[in-house]
């Protein structure tokens with residue numbers, strides 16, 4: 001096990017109600033609740049993700065900033081993007097509006113982080129009927145933005161672990177870009193958080 005002691009800040013974004021907080025809770029506490037509690041502003045928590053990276057099994061720690069997606073928080077969100085090294089873009093497959101809002105979420109996040117931040121696209125609530133977004137559209141959008149995608153159900157737990165594993169992996173693998181352009185020679189780098 002390569003315990004690299006890397007810590008990265010990541011942000012989870014998407015329209016209000018798509019399942020961001022539920023996903024973080026499902027991953028960290030193994031619970032799911034039907035009741036919707038709007039995230040007021042922002043919540044953060046730390047998770048350790050074991051990834052199978054290019055240099056073997058590695059524990060990657062992420063500080064996960066779960067940003068309230070309701071419109072009324074749009075003026076507070078920008079200050080929380082700074083120094084993030086990864087992004088989860090989440091939408092709800094039963095809400096076309098939440099899918100169509102994704103370019104706006106990318107812009108908001110990139111305005112705060114800079115362009116080229118590694119992203120994972122999560123299509124949530126797959127357990128529900130009446131999907132308003134097809135798999136083809138999902139794949140096409142993922143390709144367009146250069147992100148990997150995952151279809152999740154936080155309710156059943158399907159692919160939630162995979163989503164975090166993908167996030168840990170893209171963030172960890174992207175570090176070589178920083179290392180390549182850095183004069184620092186240290187084998188342990190700590191992202192600013």
Ligand SMILES: Nc1nc2c(ncn2[C@@H]2O[C@H](COP(=O)(O)OP(=O)(O)OP(=O)(O)O)[C@@H](O)[C@H]2O)c(=O)[nH]1
Nearest residue numbers: 016017018019020021022034036039069125154155
């Ligand atoms: N059926 C189903 N319901 C889900 C799923 N994920 C979340 N929910 C429900 O969707 C509602 C909203 O979930 P939250 O996790 O609070 O949504 P959020 O994205 O954090 O919303 P904001 O904090 O307002 O940005 C809750 O009632 C959850 O129980 C899922 O995969 N399937």
Ligand SMILES: [Mg+2]
Nearest residue numbers: 020021038039
């Ligand atoms: Mg929330």
